[in-house]
Structure formats: structure tokens, C-alpha cells
Amino acid sequence: xxxxxxxxxxxxxxxxxxxxxxxxxxxxxxxxxxxxxxxxxxxxxxxxxxxxxxxxxxxxxxxxxxxxxxxxxxxxxxxxxxxxxxxxxxxxxxxxxxxxxxxxxxxxxxxxxxxxxxxxxxxxxxxxxxxxxxxxxxxxxxxxxxxxxxxxxxxxxxxxxxxxxxxxxxxxxxxxxxxxxxxxxxxxxxxxxxxxxxxxxxxx
Numbered sequence: 001x002x003x004x005x006x007x008x009x010x011x012x013x014x015x016x017x018x019x020x021x022x023x024x025x026x027x028x029x030x031x032x033x034x035x036x037x038x039x040x041x042x043x044x045x046x047x048x049x050x051x052x053x054x055x056x057x058x059x060x061x062x063x064x065x066x067x068x069x070x071x072x073x074x075x076x077x078x079x080x081x082x083x084x085x086x087x088x089x090x091x092x093x094x095x096x097x098x099x100x101x102x103x104x105x106x107x108x109x110x111x112x113x114x115x116x117x118x119x120x121x122x123x124x125x126x127x128x129x130x131x132x133x134x135x136x137x138x139x140x141x142x143x144x145x146x147x148x149x150x151x152x153x154x155x156x157x158x159x160x161x162x163x164x165x166x167x168x169x170x171x172x173x174x175x176x177x178x179x180x181x182x183x184x185x186x187x188x189x190x191x192x193x194x195x196x197x198x199x200x201x202x203x204x
Contacts, residue, residue, distance in 0.1 A: 004031075005039035008046045011059075019059035021098050026057045026066050029104055033111030051118040055111070063094035066101075068114045070124060075113065078106050136164055139172050145184050152191035159196070166197035 012023045023046075030037055030048050037048045045058035053069040068074060071081060071091045080102045081091040095101060102110075146153050156164060167187050174180035190199065 003038040005041070005046075007041045008039045011041070011046055015059035016061065018096065019064050022064045022095055022101070023057055023059060025098050025101065026064075026107075029107045030055060030111060032104075033108040034115055050115055051121075054114050054118060063096050065090040065092075066095065067091040068110065070114060070117045070122065073117070073122065073124065074110065076110075078102065080106060081110075136161055136168065138164075138168050141180070142168055142171055142184070145188065146191075149188045149192055152188045155191040155194050163196045167191070170197060 008027065012020055012027075015023060027039075027046075034048070034050050034054060037050050037054060040047050040049055042053075042056070045056060047056040048054045055066065055068045057066045058064065067090050068081075074081065092101065101107065146156055156167070159167075171180060171183045171187055174183055187197070190197070
């Protein structure tokens with residue numbers, strides 16, 4: 001038996017007049033397709049749960065949205081879903097009237113698929129992990145000179161990647177050997193004092 005929440009009743013009642021029949025229709029179809037569905041409010045809008053989150057609906061100023069929690073891995077045989085994200089709602093685009101909704105038959109078939117995913121405990125794909133930062137390329141010249149000054153080397157090794165990069169690029173991008181040597185000398189002096197490349201611009 002479906003479990004309806006007074007909070008959802010209140011949410012629908014407070015929604016704009018155009019949105020109310022849309023939300024009422026969606027709610028009815030979800031419970032018809034999944035009699036065991038339980039209603040709950042999450043993140044400020046109605047969700048339907050069945051062995052985990054099944055789907056959700058929301059009303060905005062000028063449109064409504066409906067989405068399946070695992071919509072990104074559903075088959076969408078009718079091509080009616082607008083994939084906007086991994087767990088995004090809004091799989092039927094902006095809904096401004098009941099006529100914008102797929103037929104009950106299509107909705108019911110999609111609800112059944114969403115239920116099956118939860119029955120089988122199918123997980124959403126893991127979000128791609130951010131790529132690790134590339135190792136900073138330090139020229140042989142820079143390393144050779146740096147190793148001659150233990151204090152500067154110690155400071156350099158304690159720096160963040162960006163602080164190291166500031167010094168390396170400043171020295172290696174010099175147009176002439178004389179300029180490079182002068183910059184390296186200054187860099188070693190500053191690093192020996194524990195200073196970053198742009199220490200003059202740091203607010204005290």
C-alpha cells in the first residue's frame with residue numbers, strides 16, 4: 001500500500017495553479033506504477049522512495065520538473081528523457097502543462113524500469129576522479145643551481161606546486177643566459193630567506 005505524506009499535499013497546495021494538476025498527475029501515476037512507493041521531502045521538493053530514491057518532482061515559478069534518480073542509466077526506449085546529469089531531475093524537460101507529459105503508459109513503463117534498478121540494487125557510476133596534477137618539469141640547470149644552496153633547496157621542497165612553478169618558469173623563460181643566471185641568483189637568495197616568487201605583493 002502506498003504511503004502518502006501530508007507534506008506533499010501541502011507542497012502541491014502551495015504550488016502555482018498551473019503546476020498543481022501536473023504534480024497531482026505525476027503523483028498518481030507514480031503510485032499506480034509503484035504501489036509500495038513512500039513519499040518524502042528531500043532538498044525542499046517531493047521524492048518517491050522504493051528501496052532507495054526512485055524519482056522526484058518539483059514545481060518552479062513557470063514550469064515543473066520530474067526525474068528518475070537513476071535516469072542516467074535508464075534505457076529510455078521512447079527517447080523522451082532529457083539527460084541533464086547523473087542524478088538530475090528534469091528528465092522530461094520543462095513541464096508547463098499536463099500535455100507536456102509522456103503518456104501514462106510510457107510513464108508507467110519507465111517507473112517499472114526504475115523499480116527494477118532498485119530491486120537489483122544497481123549503483124550509479126562513480127564520478128570520475130579529478131586527474132592528478134602533472135609533475136612539474138624542472139630544468140637540469142635549475143636543479144643543479146638549487147642543490148648548491150641547501151637553505152633554498154629546503155624552501156623549494158616545502159613549496160606548493162604553484163609556488164615552485166612560479167620560480168621555475170621565471171628562471172627558465174629568461175631570454176638570455178645572463179638574464180637566466182641573474183634570475184637564478186635572485187631566486188636562490190629569496191628562497192634561502194623562505195620567500196615565494198611574488199613575496200613583494202603579499203599583503204602583510
